[in-house]
Amino acid sequence: MIYGKVALIGLGLIASSMFWSTRRAGAAGTVAGYDLSSEARDTARRIGLCDNVCDSAVEAVKDADLVVLCVPVGAMGAVAAEIGPHLKPGATLSDVGSVKGRVIEEVGPHLPGGVHFVPGHPLAGTEHSGPEAGFSSLFDNRWCLLVPVEGTDPEALATLKSYWEALRANVEVMDAEHHDLVLAVTSHCPHLIAYTMVGVADDLRRVTDSEVIKYSAAGFRDFTRIAASDPTMWRDVFLSNKEATLEILGRFTEELFALQRAIRTGDGEHLHAYFTRTRAIRRGILEAGQDTDAPDFGRVKVER
Amino acid sequence: MIYGKVALIGLGLIASSMFWSTRRAGAAGTVAGYDLSSEARDTARRIGLCDNVCDSAVEAVKDADLVVLCVPVGAMGAVAAEIGPHLKPGATLSDVGSVKGRVIEEVGPHLPGGVHFVPGHPLAGTEHSGPEAGFSSLFDNRWCLLVPVEGTDPEALATLKSYWEALRANVEVMDAEHHDLVLAVTSHCPHLIAYTMVGVADDLRRVTDSEVIKYSAAGFRDFTRIAASDPTMWRDVFLSNKEATLEILGRFTEELFALQRAIRTGDGEHLHAYFTRTRAIRRGILEAGQDTDAPDFGRVKVER
Numbered sequence: 001m002i003y004g005k006v007a008l009i010g011l012g013l014i015a016s017s018m019f020w021s022t023r024r025a026g027a028a029g030t031v032a033g034y035d036l037s038s039e040a041r042d043t044a045r046r047i048g049l050c051d052n053v054c055d056s057a058v059e060a061v062k063d064a065d066l067v068v069l070c071v072p073v074g075a076m077g078a079v080a081a082e083i084g085p086h087l088k089p090g091a092t093l094s095d096v097g098s099v100k101g102r103v104i105e106e107v108g109p110h111l112p113g114g115v116h117f118v119p120g121h122p123l124a125g126t127e128h129s130g131p132e133a134g135f136s137s138l139f140d141n142r143w144c145l146l147v148p149v150e151g152t153d154p155e156a157l158a159t160l161k162s163y164w165e166a167l168r169a170n171v172e173v174m175d176a177e178h179h180d181l182v183l184a185v186t187s188h189c190p191h192l193i194a195y196t197m198v199g200v201a202d203d204l205r206r207v208t209d210s211e212v213i214k215y216s217a218a219g220f221r222d223f224t225r226i227a228a229s230d231p232t233m234w235r236d237v238f239l240s241n242k243e244a245t246l247e248i249l250g251r252f253t254e255e256l257f258a259l260q261r262a263i264r265t266g267d268g269e270h271l272h273a274y275f276t277r278t279r280a281i282r283r284g285i286l287e288a289g290q291d292t293d294a295p296d297f298g299r300v301k302v303e304r
Numbered sequence: 305m306i307y308g309k310v311a312l313i314g315l316g317l318i319a320s321s322m323f324w325s326t327r328r329a330g331a332a333g334t335v336a337g338y339d340l341s342s343e344a345r346d347t348a349r350r351i352g353l354c355d356n357v358c359d360s361a362v363e364a365v366k367d368a369d370l371v372v373l374c375v376p377v378g379a380m381g382a383v384a385a386e387i388g389p390h391l392k393p394g395a396t397l398s399d400v401g402s403v404k405g406r407v408i409e410e411v412g413p414h415l416p417g418g419v420h421f422v423p424g425h426p427l428a429g430t431e432h433s434g435p436e437a438g439f440s441s442l443f444d445n446r447w448c449l450l451v452p453v454e455g456t457d458p459e460a461l462a463t464l465k466s467y468w469e470a471l472r473a474n475v476e477v478m479d480a481e482h483h484d485l486v487l488a489v490t491s492h493c494p495h496l497i498a499y500t501m502v503g504v505a506d507d508l509r510r511v512t513d514s515e516v517i518k519y520s521a522a523g524f525r526d527f528t529r530i531a532a533s534d535p536t537m538w539r540d541v542f543l544s545n546k547e548a549t550l551e552i553l554g555r556f557t558e559e560l561f562a563l564q565r566a567i568r569t570g571d572g573e574h575l576h577a578y579f580t581r582t583r584a585i586r587r588g589i590l591e592a593g594q595d596t597d598a599p600d601f602g603r604v605k606v607e608r
């Protein structure tokens with residue numbers, strides 16, 4: 001047992017996975033939960049999510065040793081303002097938001113002295129959301145980035161680290177600005193681009209009937225999976241990580257224009273060189289154990 | 305047995321999968337193969353790919369009832385010019401190229417009267433290439449589009465259809481222009497965009513050390529898989545499907561700019577509405593049985 005009482009605020013994919021995983025690990029004495037939506041609370045009670053589902057955030061965080069904000073990034077400030085005065089002295093407040101700079105700005109000021117603020121971000125998710133989407137193995141062997149702020153208590157940081165490790169995540173520490181740039185590249189921009197491509201396909205639906213859907217397996221369906229994630233979560237991510245996202249998108253459009261030009265002018269060498277260079281990154285990812293080499297993510301069963 | 309002798313030209317992923325699948329189905333009396341590279345021919349002989357690996361395309365197509373061009377799209381014209389005079393009267397010539405308009409333009413003129421030209425395109429692939437990449441189940445329950453040209457013999461078309469069905473593909477007939485537009489949306493543009501995003505990440509490698517690789521699981525790794533495909537194949541696809549690709553890319557950039565603007569101006573409503581709309585397409589794909597609903601393509605094992 002790492003914390004006597006853990007409180008999870010916002011009972012969606014991440015919080016529900018944290019609960020099942022915490023229970024699997026025996027990492028908390030008791031877990032309380034709260035969600036703004038009474039429907040989500042009812043569902044949580046029905047499926048046994050959390051030892052205790054409360055009807056207010058204030059009630060949920062009472063006496064908690066660890067409070068984790070699992071709401072969309074844009075809602076974190078308001079939740080912090082509400083629960084701040086009710087946090088137990090010596091408690092740790094953390095979050096799982098996909099953007100760190102803005103969360104730190106908006107949550108930090110609401111926390112009383114004596115409460116340890118240790119922002120975090122588990123790099124694990126699926127395209128599903130809500131209390132029923134979670135499962136205990138979501139964080140297994142995935143990264144969890146902890147982003148301590150100025151003056152974070154080393155002991156509070158160490159304890160939170162051991163908690164995530166009990167949930168079978170690999171923990172790294174990083175600063176907020178760097179986090180937001182790296183995530184803009186590995187997650188935020190890919191999501192925006194996938195959403196855009198799916199939007200274009202949707203516009204074309206009348207021209208192509210439902211053929212875009214019928215023949216989606218040619219590559220497009222991977223984009224639709226990425227673009228099926230929760231709209232509120234992603235709206236908040238882009239509004240919160242504006243600077244890094246726009247910076248990376250700027251580079252993206254530049255390179256896309258260069259490739260477009262190569263297509264238009266028939267510059268096969270440029271295209272070939274570009275497509276060869278990008279292969280190396282895939283090799284790096286496979287060597288780092290971050291994906292399966294099985295064709296089509298293992299969706300295809302191989303037999304000769 | 306559907307064809308007495310089948311000849312496969314270009315022994316890569318698609319041809320090798322066709323061979324294993326043809327053998328599984330007993331769909332051909334004998335299968336001959338040829339590849340330009342002697343290394344590929346040696347590999348094919350070593351792993352038992354094709355009943356007979358020939359040292360020239362002309363030798364491979366001798367007496368064949370079906371000849372399938374499985375080379376990159378840009379190489380099809382030259383291969384057709386070479387083998388055209390040696391095709392058996394009454395034989396069917398097909399291909400598996402990802403673009404159809406250009407293949408028809410470049411291959412058609414080289415075929416003697418009495419040879420049936422039935423272009424095709426199986427919508428199945430992986431990010432791997434070469435003679436060792438193939439496996440018998442690649443086409444199982446996937447689409448194969450046949451794109452008959454003016455004057456295609458209905459019987460030749462019907463026989464080729466039954467051949468692909470024996471390989472367990474679902475066959476549809478479509479015209480070339482429509483094929484090239486639909487594939488620009490479902491495959492060609494998604495690939496170009498994935499290549500571009502991976503290129504941007506590669507540029508940033510120095511800024512982010514290897515963190516882009518380390519934390520790729522956040523979404524980016526799906527792009528790297530798409531962008532790991534064969535550079536020659538994809539160069540040829542873009543040069544061959546120039547018009548439709550540029551048309552779709554134009555729409556893509558337009559929509560991306562609108563989303564970028566919404567991020568810059570903080571227009572959360574626009575973002576939320578856009579992200580909600582794109583979810584519907586994913587539902588359509590799942591309903592059409594074109595992908596798994598398992599989180600993360602089933603990469604993640606679900607347990608509570």
Ligand SMILES: NC(=O)c1ccc[n+]([C@@H]2O[C@H](COP(=O)([O-])OP(=O)(O)OC[C@H]3O[C@@H](n4cnc5c(N)ncnc54)[C@H](OP(=O)(O)O)[C@@H]3O)[C@@H](O)[C@H]2O)c1
Nearest residue numbers: 010012013014035036037070071072073097098125129130
């Ligand atoms: N999904 C991922 O891939 C992923 C990965 C890593 C981190 N994250 C981060 O994790 C957080 C949660 O994401 P998720 O995927 O778990 O989302 P989710 O499944 O949509 O869950 C979020 C839950 O929070 C509730 N909520 C919203 N505002 C609230 C408030 N003020 N007080 C209490 N509950 C509130 C929502 O209720 P309503 O539905 O009724 O609004 C919803 O049930 C986000 O900050 C996201 O950036 C997500």
Ligand SMILES: NC(=O)c1ccc[n+]([C@@H]2O[C@H](COP(=O)([O-])OP(=O)(O)OC[C@H]3O[C@@H](n4cnc5c(N)ncnc54)[C@H](OP(=O)(O)O)[C@@H]3O)[C@@H](O)[C@H]2O)c1
Nearest residue numbers: 314316317318339340341374375376377401402429433434
């Ligand atoms: N991969 C996919 O996802 C996919 C899906 C559907 C359709 N297709 C289409 O299928 C075709 C083959 O793709 P693939 O994935 O099988 O590619 P691949 O694995 O790279 O195989 C192509 C093979 O053709 C050989 N080749 C090139 N020029 C040749 C020539 N003039 N004569 C004989 N052999 C030649 C190549 O040899 P070298 O390597 O020595 O050049 C290579 O071994 C392409 O037209 C592609 O558009 C691909």
